[in-house]
Amino acid sequence: MSADKWCARTDLALETQESLKKANTDMRGVNFSEKKLDNGIIVSVVTIDSENAVRATGRPKGKYVTIEAAMLSEGDEECCQAVTRELSRELKSFVKAVCDKRIYAALVVGLGNRNVTPDALGPRCVDSLFITRHIVKEYGRYAFSNENVNSVCGLVPGVMAQTGMECLEIIKGVVSEVKPDFVVTIDALAARSTKRLGCTIQLTDTGIVPGSGVGNHRDGINHDNLGVPVIAIGIPTVIDAVTIVSDAVNASRENTAKLMSPKLNGMFVTPKDIDETVKRLAGLLSEGINMAFSNDEYDDYSE
């Protein structure tokens, strides 16, 4: 059975896995495991490692880690801190898997449109990163109290309607000049279920096709296209409008689209208080990334 028919539009590998399971689809090559931490945090891992699994899921081969915490959406302070630490730990582990240098150079890219609130997550995360590359380059690592400091730079490429360029073109050009060891992208994602909005973080080593969650077709920001590994981090902040309806009436996306205004394509559903959510989550992401990149001893022990 074709995945297209039943997989509602989602950027979360976890939701794709759930859909396939529900539909009794052939799952060879799609592996799944889950662990429960304190504070109600659930960390699940989906790996896609066969051509069959790629076809079934419509996703590239790779590893997808999801950190879920329902209380995150309520802004619970303690939960936020626990999720931040878990994000830092998972990111460190992804970095180790793609880069064997002890001290490295990372480029963090904040994807999305700063002027559309639920899409501003990436740009706003980069706004609060601890940027070190220019200081390391000019004064050396001794400029910092911690000599193990990594070189971190950040880019907010904007969206095609603003720049006339694919994100990939901009990032590719910058990577070829700046030559980071790897790229980390931050993006707002589309989920299938309202319950995952604002309380789920996905990390993957497959890179990302920007805007794929809401129906765009762009070239992927990934190792193949950039020549360096790409770790993609995302949090769902919207649901595709067609998905909302098809899920409610239990119909396929295609049949639903017929029921509805054609204008609904390219629309998204988001909560009214999305400004507060994006502000909080951009802060959480930047803190988790800063922690992962800081290389200080405390973190080394804690692993």
Place this chain on the structure above:
Amino acid sequence: MSADKWCARTDLALETQESLKKANTDMRGVNFSEKKLDNGIIVSVVTIDSENAVRATGRPKGKYVTIEAAMLSEGDEECCQAVTRELSRELKSFVKAVCDKRIYAALVVGLGNRNVTPDALGPRCVDSLFITRHIVKEYGRYAFSNENVNSVCGLVPGVMAQTGMECLEIIKGVVSEVKPDFVVTIDALAARSTKRLGCTIQLTDTGIVPGSGVGNHRDGINHDNLGVPVIAIGIPTVIDAVTIVSDAVNASRENTAKLMSPKLNGMFVTPKDIDETVKRLAGLLSEGINMAFSNDEYDDYSE
């Protein structure tokens, strides 16, 4: 038959009128007329003038003028200018109906949340208004090339989650200090139909209940509560998420709500390019209002 059952959630009196007609509801006291202008512009007038009509529509007695232009959503330059002039003309006519002074003092209030893109219409419109009150007060009308200049001031009260206060409290306080002859509110509205998003302007003399389009309950910003007439101008930029689904499956809102995630309440649907739309429409509104308030001779002749 109760209006509640069949009237999908909308801020547009025109859509309520359409729903009632479709449902063969008793329409006594709901009057409707329509004229077609050049450039594909349609101006329609709904008046609600009986208690029966108030019950049927769930709206206060008053006059609702709607300016529609499909090409507006595509940013057609000529169409924009024609709509701007029509808006100016209708606003002047509303002002004449509520204020008999030749030169008057107006307070324009930009409602909504500046940090949520589709809700930023009101604040961004006020950003581009031609504000004169402080200059008239300090230097007199002779400071302007046009001595007929009205006194215009502007307020962006923010939303309750930011201020802890009802908009009505803030506006009421400011009105009691500043004593304008009337208030004009600007707000982003919720429509029922995607086809009206970004291409429909509603003016009404009934004031507005802020956020009513997306399920809030606040006290009305109207003549009764402020002590001065209130002209409310709005453009739909979102659709209520529950409405999208109920319209697609042709069910009542109540039944739809049961089908769906409770989290869907308080969510809205909006297009991905809402940033461009809001920028363009805020510009159009401020230009139309500036034109209406300018009192220059050209406009007087053009009526």
Place this chain on the structure above:
Amino acid sequence: MSADKWCARTDLALETQESLKKANTDMRGVNFSEKKLDNGIIVSVVTIDSENAVRATGRPKGKYVTIEAAMLSEGDEECCQAVTRELSRELKSFVKAVCDKRIYAALVVGLGNRNVTPDALGPRCVDSLFITRHIVKEYGRYAFSNENVNSVCGLVPGVMAQTGMECLEIIKGVVSEVKPDFVVTIDALAARSTKRLGCTIQLTDTGIVPGSGVGNHRDGINHDNLGVPVIAIGIPTVIDAVTIVSDAVNASRENTAKLMSPKLNGMFVTPKDIDETVKRLAGLLSEGINMAFSNDEYDDYSE
């Protein structure tokens, strides 16, 4: 000797006190004390309590507390936290002096122009306040884990060029509706000396004349005009351009003005990295205010 001649343009009572001392001016009625805390923090108190002192300083009678910490301008994390706690402690003490209720209602007003970076301190501080009034009003204090929660609301009135209204008019109107027990204003100030930019916090019970630091004349936001006590908190982020020159050449402001372009009036001097400074300080202020208003036990013990 007239204070006007020698007092360079400053919003800091501490700098006025220093100027008077340097000029051997009669200082009766101007009291000064200073204490040094850990982390290089200096807390000084200037009180002005005679008509003579009012004339000499050009300031209203009252108490001015200044918290200085040179390392604050470098963003030292530990210093930031120590200053935040000291700010909270001083604000609590000001609140106790003006309001004898155990649980109170506060209105915090963010003065200044959000669109001019060094003037955005007040608005950005209010953006991050913990606003409780609407929740207390709708659900009662039991909605919070801490039942001692105070009722806090926030207002960003904008500046006259944007609104056409004096800040005082807007605040007065809102105070008359909302009836807080007292008002706290937050504003960016003008210092005389570059060394105080971004590392000095002034608290005073005299209220504030908005924009007074850069040559405007507005009515004071104070107890007399609002009918409730006003605690004004400010941090210098600019220096008046004429002051920079007059200090350099050791001339009076009047003589300097003659040397210079008349256009220099109404100009200000500010550092290139003012965006980072304002972001950090707005965060520090909101945190200190949130802490002061939280009424939790830890803080009570710590006093």
Place this chain on the structure above:
Amino acid sequence: MSADKWCARTDLALETQESLKKANTDMRGVNFSEKKLDNGIIVSVVTIDSENAVRATGRPKGKYVTIEAAMLSEGDEECCQAVTRELSRELKSFVKAVCDKRIYAALVVGLGNRNVTPDALGPRCVDSLFITRHIVKEYGRYAFSNENVNSVCGLVPGVMAQTGMECLEIIKGVVSEVKPDFVVTIDALAARSTKRLGCTIQLTDTGIVPGSGVGNHRDGINHDNLGVPVIAIGIPTVIDAVTIVSDAVNASRENTAKLMSPKLNGMFVTPKDIDETVKRLAGLLSEGINMAFSNDEYDDYSE
């Protein structure tokens, strides 16, 4: 006599030329001409075409066109339109000089820090450009009513403190991917004189050293470094703080620096209403550039 001693810090070649003349410096290789247009607009041309002139002025060889209009700073509508047309005409002429294609591909780069008001000119100009590259690329020129449409793309690289990268690195990377026929940079400049703030536009074919006006040292964004011609457009919005003082006391910059706080280095002077000025000028620049790139017949005739 060394130019350094007497040339106050300025980005305007016109001001350098004036200083040299005043100081009776050897002016061989510095050519100057001026024409007066209607509406009080003055267009002057400085060319620097010898090594001697390069040394005397501290500027690279090239052509500097300045459009001045005192009434621009007052926002005079008619003057704005005349300056916009003149800007468009001069830009077209620069484009013809560097690119012989009838239909071309341009990359416009908005330099500066979006979060510091006087430095936001470049980013805000790019926000309002008519971006066509992605549409031309996907649908061809027939997508536009005007088949002569050029391919225009836009980039806002941010500043080094935000990105950790030199602007040059980012632009170089993007140019190597996107391969425009030429680059146009937009930047806020530093003037020497308050009278030129906000009412002077400079165009040059020499490119630009970003931030050079306020004391930074960065690699030049120019033909040599990018491999394609660079046309730099700028408007002064600030004055270097040390320059303000040295001009007032008629001293050299070096002596002045001794008189003053070392912190004054890296500070700038700007007017209080800089938000309105930058908004208006960013609009003017984008309109002038859009006009120059539109290639429509009216403009062709008007030359």
